[in-house]
Amino acid sequence: xxxxxxxxxxxxxALWQRAQAVMPGGVNASARMNPxxxxxxFMQRGKGAYVFDVDGNRYIDYNLSHGASLLGHGHGAVTAAxxxxxxxxxxxxxxxALQVAVAERLLTLFPGMDMVRYTCSGTETxxxxxxxxxxxxxxxxxxxxxxxxxxxxxxxxYSHWPDVDEAGPPRSPCPVPDSAGIPPANQDLITILPFxxxxxxxxxxxxxxxxxxxxxxxxxxxxSCGLVPTSEFLCAVRELTRQLGVVLVFDEVLSGFRVRxxxxxxxxxxxxMTVLGKAVGGGMPVSAFMGTRAIMETCTPVxxxxxxxxxxxxxALVAAIGAMLDxxxxxxxxxxxxxxxxxxxxxxxxxxxxxxxxxxxQGVGARFGLLFGLDCxxxxxxxxxxxxxxxxxxxxxxxxxxxxxxxxxxxxxGFSGAHTVADIDVTxxxxxxxxxxV
Ligand SMILES: Cc1ncc(COP(=O)(O)O)c(C=O)c1O
Numbered sequence: 286x287x288x289x290x291x292x293x294x295x296x297x298x299a300l301w302q303r304a305q306a307v308m309p310g311g312v313n314a315s316a317r318m319n320p321x322x323x324x325x326x327f328m329q330r331g332k333g334a335y336v337f338d339v340d341g342n343r344y345i346d347y348n349l350s351h352g353a354s355l356l357g358h359g360h361g362a363v364t365a366a367x368x369x370x371x372x373x374x375x376x377x378x379x380x381x382a383l384q385v386a387v388a389e390r391l392l393t394l395f396p397g398m399d400m401v402r403y404t405c406s407g408t409e410t411x412x413x414x415x416x417x418x419x420x421x422x423x424x425x426x427x428x429x430x431x432x433x434x435x436x437x438x439x440x441x442x443y444s445h446w447p448d449v450d451e452a453g454p455p456r457s458p459c460p461v462p463d464s465a466g467i468p469p470a471n472q473d474l475i476t477i478l479p480f481x482x483x484x485x486x487x488x489x490x491x492x493x494x495x496x497x498x499x500x501x502x503x504x505x506x507x508x509s510c511g512l513v514p515t516s517e518f519l520c521a522v523r524e525l526t527r528q529l530g531v532v533l534v535f536d537e538v539l540s541g542f543r544v545r546x547x548x549x550x551x552x553x554x555x556x557x558m559t560v561l562g563k564a565v566g567g568g569m570p571v572s573a574f575m576g577t578r579a580i581m582e583t584c585t586p587v588x589x590x591x592x593x594x595x596x597x598x599x600x601a602l603v604a605a606i607g608a609m610l611d612x613x614x615x616x617x618x619x620x621x622x623x624x625x626x627x628x629x630x631x632x633x634x635x636x637x638x639x640x641x642x643x644x645x646x647q648g649v650g651a652r653f654g655l656l657f658g659l660d661c662x663x664x665x666x667x668x669x670x671x672x673x674x675x676x677x678x679x680x681x682x683x684x685x686x687x688x689x690x691x692x693x694x695x696x697x698x699g700f701s702g703a704h705t706v707a708d709i710d711v712t713x714x715x716x717x718x719x720x721x722x723v
Contacts (some may be wrong), residue, residue: 289686290643293464296339316351320692321678322685331358333703336690344690345708346573347698352507352539352652355564356612357703365566366608370601377600384598387607391565392575394547394610397555403573403598403606407538407562408436410572411501413592414560415440417497417576420533420590421583426497428531430480431458432509432666433502435536439467441501444477445508446666446696455667456485478673480512480665494529501534504556505549507697508539509669510654511647513631513662519554526557532580538562538572544650546613567609569644571602618702622651625700625709629653632713640678640720652699655680656690669696676723682720 286298289422304311312318316323327339334357336346349355356363370383388401404410419425427441431452433563435441444452447461449714458477462491478485490497500522506512514522526533535556540549557580561574584592612618628649633655637644647654647662651662656663657680658673674694681693689712691698700709 287682288323289322289682291343292686293340294322294326294342297327297425297547298324300339300427301325303686313367316692316695321682321692326690330552332558332707333357333359334701334705341631342688345704346690347700347712347714348690348695348701349701350568351563351692351695352543352697352699353563353566355542355570355651355699355701356567356609357701358568360567360608360612360703362608362612363569366604367569367601370599370604373600375599375601376596378595380598381660383600383603383607387603387610390610391573394614395559395575396547396552397557397577398559398575399578401573401575402581402584402592403571403603404594405570405572405596407434407536407560407572408438409594410538410560410562410574411435411534411536412438412440412630414534414558414574414576415499415501417574417580417583417590417592418534418558420588421580422498422530422532424496424498424531425474426476426493427474428476428493428497430499430502430506430666431477432480432512432669433506433536434508436502436503436538437464437616439471441475442467443472443475446670449667449670454637455479455665465549474656479667480506480509481515481518482665483518486518486521487525490525490531492528492568494531497531497533499528499532501528501536503540504535504537504554505540505543505649507543507649507652507654509666510656510663510672510696511649511652512664512666512669513649515664517554519550523554523556532557532576534558534560536560539652540650541565542613543652543699545619546610549650565606565609566602567605567612569602569605573606612702621702622700625704626651627714629700629709632709633716636713636717636720640717642720642723644676651701652697654697679723682718683722684715687715687718689715689719 434445442463443460453459533556558576645656645659657676
């Protein structure tokens with residue numbers, strides 16, 4: 286455990302002791318452990334841009350439910366929509382007019398997507414999308430990119446943040462399971478490629494076309510600090526998958542709504558399927574997968590790929606999506622986000638320059654990576670993996686002590702529609718002091 290000058294965490298630590306007796310590691314998600322502190326934080330509540338811990342400390346939050354709370358914590362319109370729907374019967378597990386109306390609105394924001402099904406988490410939605418792609422193509426193989434994350438499922442739980450010593454040569458990485466317990470046979474169905482490498486992509490897709498069902502990717506790879514695809518790479522991935530009968534799946538769980546209302550790339554590259562989670566629910570646990578009519582009608586009861594679930598599309602959570610869509614399509618929403626982003630990213634760059642710290646700020650829309658030890662834009666996971674995690678840890682702790690929360694060791698941070706220019710300015714002052722300290 287790290288003692289942090291000036292920050293009282295006595296109740297937090299006492300609660301963590303109790304929690305460890307009843308929950309493994311004292312947490313319900315391993316990502317909630319903060320290795321920089323040596324324990325998780327325990328919050329009392331969140332409101333807008335802030336979270337308040339059980340010791341009474343307030344933080345400007347740049348974690349934001351790992352990206353789910355794009356509107357800020359406890360957004361009033363989302364809360365009201367959920368409350369209304371709850372009074373109409375809670376879960377129900379029937380279709381209602383709401384599922385139809387929200388589906389119609391959602392689809393207008395994603396070019397090329399004709400139909401949608403709602404699910405609960407990001408993990409579930411990538412898992413369903415890949416099963417459907419397999420059923421649709423009659424093939425089983427999946428290509429994913431090193432450093433991209435698609436949830437804790439056994440189908441694509443490989444090479445999210447592999448140890449580079451175990452991950453093989455940079456241009457032909459081997460699959461490294463993200464977890465123990467994944468059946469070793471699953472590995473035979475996965476090919477890992479480096480992001481932004483057109484030549485390796487072409488070689489792989491041509492040689493494996495007969496066995497490949499899908500290529501899955503984060504269109505902006507926020508899970509490796511916000512890597513942006515080159516236009517050449519995007520063009521290649523779209524053209525090759527189309528030519529070779531492979532389903533292109535965009536995992537927009539993190540990138541959706543982060544840059545514009547809809548997918549991160551707009552109509553610059555239109556996939557065959559898109560999966561959504563996190564921000565789509567305005568901070569509520571709901572996800573969705575979408576696709577062309579032909580692919581989506583592979584789902585039962587129209588086609589043979591089983592998709593069902595007691596908790597699919599509860600009206601309260603679909604109502605949350607509706608409220609979130611109202612907010613992000615309101616004039617000025619993205620102007621506000623972009624204004625905050627410009628101010629924060631430029632401010633951070635100036636601080637690191639002024640303080641002589643080698644650090645790359647990779648800001649894309651409302652989320653960003655902060656890469657210590659790098660001084661140019663990375664293009665793939667291996668370049669990101671060269672970052673200085675120890676300097677990052679010290680910087681995050683120095684910010685935490687001063688009331689700004691950046692989650693260690695998350696590769697991405699972000700702000701919400703509830704953050705203000707004043708919050709950004711306070712954050713920059715804190716970061717300046719933190720930079721001086723580290
Ligand atoms: C791109 C991406 N896909 C899928 C997931 C999994 O989502 P969930 O945590 O809701 O299962 C995540 C979560 O971080 C993600 O970033």
